[in-house]
Structures are given as C-alpha cells and as structure tokens.
Amino acid sequence: xxxxxxxxxxxxxGEKVYFGAIFKGMIITLRxxxxxxxxxxxxxxxxxxxxxxxxxxxxxxxxDDKLPEYYRGAPALVTDEQDxxxxxSCQLCEFICPPKAIKIxxxxxxxxxxxxxxxxxxxxxxxxxxxxxxxxxxxxxCPEQAIYLRPDYVITGxxxxxxxxxxxxxxxxxGKRVGLVNKWNDLK
Amino acid sequence: MDTTLLIAAAIKIAVFxxxxxxxxxxxxxxxxxFSAIIQDRVGPNRTMLPLSILxxxxxxxLPIGGLTQPIADGLKFILKEDFTPSYVRKFFFxxxxxxxxxxxxxxxxVIPFGSPMEIAGDIIPMAVAxxxxxxxxxxxxxxxxxYGITLAGWASNSKYPFFGGxxxxxxxxxxxxxxxxxxxxxxxxxxxxxxxxxVEEQVNNGWLLLPLWGEGLSVERWLMLxxxxxxxxxxxxxxxxxxxxxxxxxxxxxxxxxxxxHTEYSSMKFALFFMGEYAxxxxxxxxxxxxxxxxxxxxxxxxxxxPAGAWWVSLLHIGVFLGKVTFFILFFILVRWTVPRFxxxxxxxxxxxxxxxxxxxxxxLAALVIAYPSIGIIGVTIGxxxxxxxxxxxxxxxxxxxxxxxxTAV
Numbered sequence: 001x002x003x004x005x006x007x008x009x010x011x012x013x014g015e016k017v018y019f020g021a022i023f024k025g026m027i028i029t030l031r032x033x034x035x036x037x038x039x040x041x042x043x044x045x046x047x048x049x050x051x052x053x054x055x056x057x058x059x060x061x062x063x064d065d066k067l068p069e070y071y072r073g074a075p076a077l078v079t080d081e082q083d084x085x086x087x088x089s090c091q092l093c094e095f096i097c098p099p100k101a102i103k104i105x106x107x108x109x110x111x112x113x114x115x116x117x118x119x120x121x122x123x124x125x126x127x128x129x130x131x132x133x134x135x136x137x138x139x140x141x142c143p144e145q146a147i148y149l150r151p152d153y154v155i156t157g158x159x160x161x162x163x164x165x166x167x168x169x170x171x172x173x174x175g176k177r178v179g180l181v182n183k184w185n186d187l188k
Numbered sequence: 189m190d191t192t193l194l195i196a197a198a199i200k201i202a203v204f205x206x207x208x209x210x211x212x213x214x215x216x217x218x219x220x221x222f223s224a225i226i227q228d229r230v231g232p233n234r235t236m237l238p239l240s241i242l243x244x245x246x247x248x249x250l251p252i253g254g255l256t257q258p259i260a261d262g263l264k265f266i267l268k269e270d271f272t273p274s275y276v277r278k279f280f281f282x283x284x285x286x287x288x289x290x291x292x293x294x295x296x297x298v299i300p301f302g303s304p305m306e307i308a309g310d311i312i313p314m315a316v317a318x319x320x321x322x323x324x325x326x327x328x329x330x331x332x333x334x335y336g337i338t339l340a341g342w343a344s345n346s347k348y349p350f351f352g353g354x355x356x357x358x359x360x361x362x363x364x365x366x367x368x369x370x371x372x373x374x375x376x377x378x379x380x381x382x383x384x385x386x387v388e389e390q391v392n393n394g395w396l397l398l399p400l401w402g403e404g405l406s407v408e409r410w411l412m413l414x415x416x417x418x419x420x421x422x423x424x425x426x427x428x429x430x431x432x433x434x435x436x437x438x439x440x441x442x443x444x445x446x447x448x449x450h451t452e453y454s455s456m457k458f459a460l461f462f463m464g465e466y467a468x469x470x471x472x473x474x475x476x477x478x479x480x481x482x483x484x485x486x487x488x489x490x491x492x493x494x495p496a497g498a499w500w501v502s503l504l505h506i507g508v509f510l511g512k513v514t515f516f517i518l519f520f521i522l523v524r525w526t527v528p529r530f531x532x533x534x535x536x537x538x539x540x541x542x543x544x545x546x547x548x549x550x551x552x553l554a555a556l557v558i559a560y561p562s563i564g565i566i567g568v569t570i571g572x573x574x575x576x577x578x579x580x581x582x583x584x585x586x587x588x589x590x591x592x593x594x595x596t597a598v
Binding site for chain 1: 222224225226227228229230421522523525526527
C-alpha cells in the first residue's frame, strides 16, 4: 500500500486567532443548554423522556412498552389453560441453572386428584433472585414449557428472604399460558 | 481602636467566609446541573432532606430540584474513609490540602462585596480589609495555593500526582506573569490599587468595559476600550489557568494523570482540594467582576440615586455583586464544556509566547491612549510607530522560538 502523508490543514488567519471558534463553540453549547432547559431536547420525544435532556427519569417514566418480545426478565412458572401446574418437577432447570438459583422439592400428586396421571408436581419451587442471572437456560431446558422468563424486571426487597421467589409468587408472576405442549391434556 | 469597627470586622469575616463557602456549594450544584443540561442530561434533581435518618417517617421532598445535593455531597465526603497510603510523606500529605484552601479564602478579604454601610455614624466598607494594595495582595496570596498542589503531588510519592504537581508549578509560573501584566493597563487607568475606589470610580463613570454614563462618554474613554478589552481577555484566560479550570486543568487532567495531584487523596482531604479549587474560582470571578464589570454597582447611574449608606442599599449591592459572580461562574462552566484541554506545550506557548508578549505590548498601548491629551497627536504617532515596530520584532522572535527543529538534524 502506498504511504499517504497526511498534512496538517493550513489555517487561515481568522482560524489562528482562535476566538471565533471558541465563540461558535459556546453558542452551540448554550443552544444545547437552553433546549434541554425548556424541555425541547432533540430526540426526547421518541426516547420517551421528560424533555430535560434525553434522559428517561426512571420511576416516573418507564420503557415497558418498548421492551422487545425476547426480553428476559424474572423467570416464572405458568399454568396451562385448565389451571394445571405445568411443572412436573423433573428438576432439569435446577440442574442446568448456572448460578444454582433454583431449588425444587418434588412431590407426588395424590391419586384422588384430577391430574393424578401427571404423577408429580413441585412441592416447593424457590428461585433466588439474588443469584439469578437471567440467562434463560431454565426456559430452554424445560420439557414441559412450564418456566418462562417474563418481562418483569423490577424485583426489589429489603432483605435476602424477600428476594427468594417461592412457588406462589412464581405462579403470580407467570400466570396462565395457553398453547403448545398439551402432553397431559385431554384436548390433545 | 473603635469597638464598632472591631465588631463589624468580626461579623464581616464570618459573613463573607460564609458567603464564599456557600458559593462553593452553589458552584457544585451549578457545575452538575448546568453541565447536565449542556450535555442533554438531567443531572442530580431528586436529593431531598433525609428526615428518615433523624427518626421521621418520611423524607421531605421539596420541589427544589435537588438543591440539597451539595449537603449530600458534603456528608458523603465526611463519612468516607480517610485513607492515607503507607508510602506517602505524611506531614506534607496532610499539610497540602490546607495550603490549597487557606489562600483561596484569604484572598476574599479585599474584595468589596457591597457599597459602604453606615452604622452608628461609622462608615463601614463592605470588604473585610479595605487595603490600598488590593490586586497585589490577591496575586501574592493566590499564587501561594500552588504550593499546596505541588506539595500534594510530591508528598504522594507516586508518579501521576508528581506529574500533576510539576505541571501545576510550570503552569503557575507561566500564567502569573501574564496575569500581573494584563492588569497594569487597568491600574494605570484608575491610578490606584484600592479595589473599593476602583468600584466607586466605575459607579460614577461607567463600568470598565461598559462606559455608558458619567465621564465614560468620551472618545478617549472609548479608545481606551481597546487595551482594556485585550487586558480583559488575557486576565480572564489567566484566571482560568490560575484556578486550574478547563481548558487549563493540566495538573489534574483525568484522561492523562488519573486524578493528577489528588490521585492519592480521599474523603475530606480530597474535598478540601475541591473546595480550594472552587473557592479560587469564586475569588477569580469576583476579581474579574470587581475590576472590569463594575463590582457591586447596578450601573447606568442608578447607584447615585439610591441613598448612600442605607443598610438596604448595601444589601442590594451585595446581591447585585453576587449575581454578577454567579453569572461568571456559569461562564466558567460553559467554557469548561466548550473548549477542549490544551496540550502541555500549547499551554506553555500560549503563556510565554502569546499572552506574555501581548500583555506587555498592551501596557504600552494603554499608556499611549492615556498620554494622548498631554503629548498630542505627533507624540502618539511616533509612539504608535515604535510600538508597531516592537510588535513586529516580537512576533518574529516568537516565530523563531516556536520553530520546530528540522527532521534531518538528528
């Protein structure tokens, strides 16, 4: 490759004095300041911000409606259209979970139950949200499509035990999921 | 000595140091909020009074847009661990922060904050010390603050702080000269060094850069604006260098030197550097306002209509003065986000080759304008011709000084 020697640009006398450039720069800086002061920052509209700068002011303004389909938030358990727990406590998610956030105690479904033929369901199902890294491996590995990563991302607590989602909380987040695998379903 | 004056002096010291310190915190909040809106951000806007710490149920959220942020900042600095590395030179390491703050606060003593107040028959000037050598005192004391920075750099016993200290030293030397020389035309024009008298003069005859009333409306006075304008530019730029502000913040220079001279400092010791820098900025702004923009005067002849010596007039003038200083602080911040940092050699060039010479020529230019009535048109023409010759000679010398050695000479 040929060597290209880059010359420094020749400055005119006006540019060498430097003050004009500083003055121009100040006008630009001030224009930005005034625009954001009066809530008219460029791009504030499509970024859903308050107008004071492009910053979204978090608790008041959220980007929930801009979350993508594939967003990975809190993992949660789901029930099917007949309100049956989809989880059969095979513990695959527990084994694959890289930070070991999931803890399952499997339990049998009593024989007089409507869903006795499913045989097993979790007795306890805890996900430690302090440990969870939102990798989505549990969702991927689940043969029953019982665990999903939901778009919930505001998970807070004042102590460690509050950050552990138990079975009840997980179903609360997950809710009902309709469709696809209906292995144990009469409708099949 | 008169007891009234003594008590007044004590009150003045307390009040003016209070004003300076609260201005430092105002600087902090301005710096953060103004920087934020310049950069299309929001900045800290939701600090509230943390009443829940004191046992109340809820924090008090006032609609003040984070104005209590400086309190939170200060608390953070006090509560942080004050860490002294094991390898530093302890005595100087502890001494340096104080050496930065003290000069900055001392220089506040000669700034006239407002018009003199009349209390019980005594006329009390609104400056802690109404010295007859105002600007000289400020230069003498303010240049001491570089010792703090240099000592901090040296005592830290670590390479980046050391570079910072060395740079601070070199920068101070190169700008102090321009700073001192640039003010000479101003002093020649006023014929005195008492800052109080300088402001009085501006009250009657127009601000230095805005001679629109009194005796300011004459051709000679407007001609005088040329040298005074040059001195204003050099002086303001040198104040930027003196206070280590952008674009001359080479001693701390985050991108090159981590934190410069205060890399090894933490907690309140770091906060003292911080305060020193901002206090120097406040004093610098106050000095610019006092010398060039009329100090506490409202301007346009309004001051002479107000009853002199009344307490409310004094307070009004203090308010006007602080308003002008605030404006200048905003200007400092505006410049910080407009002009990129100079390279070290560019800084030296600017100080030694551009500003020093320009200030020197400016002194003679001002002298010519002032002497015009006494030496007449012929004298001025001869003087002007000499001045232009000297200027051309200086430019040639300066060109020679900045010429880079040719690449072949190894």
